[in-house]
Amino acid sequence: MASLLLSQTATKTSIIFLCFFLCFSNVVVALTKQQELDRITALPGQPPVGFSQFSGYVTVNEDHGRALFYWLTQSATNPDKKPLVLWLNGGPGCSSVAYGASEEIGPFRINKTGSSLYLNKYSWNKVANILFLESPAGVGFSYTNTSSDLKDSGDNRTANDALNFLIRWMSRFPQYKYRDFYISGESYAGHYVPQLANKIFDYNKGLSQPIINLKGFIVGNAVTDSKYDNIGTVAFWWSHAMISDKTYKNILNSCNFTSDKFSKKCDDIVDYAMNHEFGDIDQYSIYTPTCKVAQNSTLIRVKNTLIHRRFSGYDPCTENYAEKYYNRPDVQKALHANTTGIPYKWTACSEVLIKNWKDSEFSILPTYRKLMAAGLRIWVFSGDTDSVVPVTATRFSLSHLNLKIKTQWYPWYSGGQVGGWTEVYDGLTFATVRGAGHEVPLFQPRRAFILFQSFLAGKELPRS
Structure with missing residues (x-):
């Protein structure tokens, strides 16, 4: 009797295991x-x-x-x-x-x-x-x-x-x-x-x-x-002391943010700000250290959005x-x-x-x-x-x-x-x-x- 019960228990266990295996296999086969x-x-x-x-x-x-x-x-x-x-x-x-x-x-x-x-x-x-x-x-x-x-x-x-x-x-x-x-x-x-x-x-x-x-x-x-982003970006530069009062005013006076293309005068002022006033900072995170490995900087413009992709x-x-x-x-x-x-x-x-x-x-x-x-x-x-x-x-x-x-x-x-x-x-x-x-x-x-x-x-x- 005990042997039969053991056999039945083993059979049930095998069926449960087989069911689990097949269910799991279906997930893989699926x-x-x-x-x-x-x-x-x-x-x-x-x-x-x-x-x-x-x-x-x-x-x-x-x-x-x-x-x-x-x-x-x-x-x-x-x-x-x-x-x-x-x-x-x-x-x-x-x-x-x-x-x-x-x-x-x-x-x-x-x-x-x-x-x-x-x-x-x-x-x-x-x-x-x-x-x-x-x-x-x-x-x-x-x-x-x-x-x-x-x-x-x-x-x-x-x-x-x-x-x-x-x-x-x-x-x-x-x-x-x-x-x-x-x-x-x-x-x-x-x-x-x-x-x-x-x-x-x-x-x-x-x-x-x-x-x-x-x-x-x-x-x-x-x-x-493009217009509002650029105005807000220059405001951030000025409000976070990245650029001088003079440069801030020059950008606002010289850059037409409603245009698809910046003037040379606007380009020159922004280039000056980035190259001479920003300093060696990570523009994507202005308060953290910069990476000192392979620092290659390129100024790129997408239409009239100011982007500095380093x-x-x-x-x-x-x-x-x-x-x-x-x-x-x-x-x-x-x-x-x-x-x-x-x-x-x-x-x-x-x-x-x-x-x-x-x-x-x-x-x-x-x-x-x-x-x-x-x-x-x-x-x-x-x-x-x-x-x-x-x-x-x-x-x-x-x-x-x-x-x-x-x-x-x-x-x-x-x-x-x-x-x-x-x-x-x-x-x-x-x-x-x-x-x-x-x-x-x-x-x-x-x-x-x-x-x-x-x-x-x-x-x-x-x-x-």
Whole structure:
């Protein structure tokens, strides 16, 4: 009898184990062939993790051979129930792998030698599935077989290609169709993010059940309106003692911020300010040390937006670590990247794209008005030590939306300290992040994480 009971118990145990095995196997088998090809087993030097990763290419234009590179880091818990968030870096021409994934919101950080990775305690994939996209073609591992594409990129094509990417990517990953979807990014993604949201909104019109279930977007230190951004930027320089009273007055008197092109006199005054009055500072984070490795400075203008893109990074040198790591053949193989043999080195930013940007929308404010009327959740945040797209620029631009205040300006908190300040309007939430530079999650990772959590939850930032 005891032997029979033991046998029955063993049989039940075997059935339970078999059921568990088959259920687990179904999860694995449920991956399509292409998903399996895109699955990352592990990156070189990567610590063990409990979430899945995928990366690879999606062709967005067959005629020109344009293909965009993506990297998906699924949520660490319940990925099938968490929203999908697309992250875009700006430039225009800078990599979401170099910045967003590797020094801001991604699960890993790169060590100084570029030999291994370590975990980011405040990775955004703790609460969402994060999809990093290198966009447009020519950025990072994304490529085009038509060389002229590198010389005539612009806002409109970038948005169209990103929309095509999402449609085709969701065909590859149908489990994300109809999932709550958000777009996020920073800097020149202040153009990319609302413009892509606008394309999705128009694409979804007339569809009974849109596969791209866009719920909203969140952008940081975002290029918004050429006129108001520039006035606010010069005000930041003066109010933070970066330029003299004389230079401040000369810029205001000589620069026509309503024009698509600056005069030589305006150029000369701004060049003087940057080269003789700013000093050797990190313009993206004016109170932190600069990187002393390979400091190459280039002044670049995107239409009439003042941009000073320095091809070195944070830590203050983290960008250099990314360039070491992602140029390793074993890393590229693990990422399924550079499969066509791109004839140039992977770089954090493409100087060719930045210098040859063709169409740049003068103001994104009309797009904000349209998408607020559509009921999207929209948050805009600013690190308050950035002098490139500073908090004064964003506040001045948003003020011209003339929005009704729902919740008056108040300090929000993180870890018992003021994390920044916020005001909630009818249709939009604005927040500052105290002590953060241009890349908010790099300088204030905990505060940025709380900000992101609150955005996803649709809740106001904590008051205590």
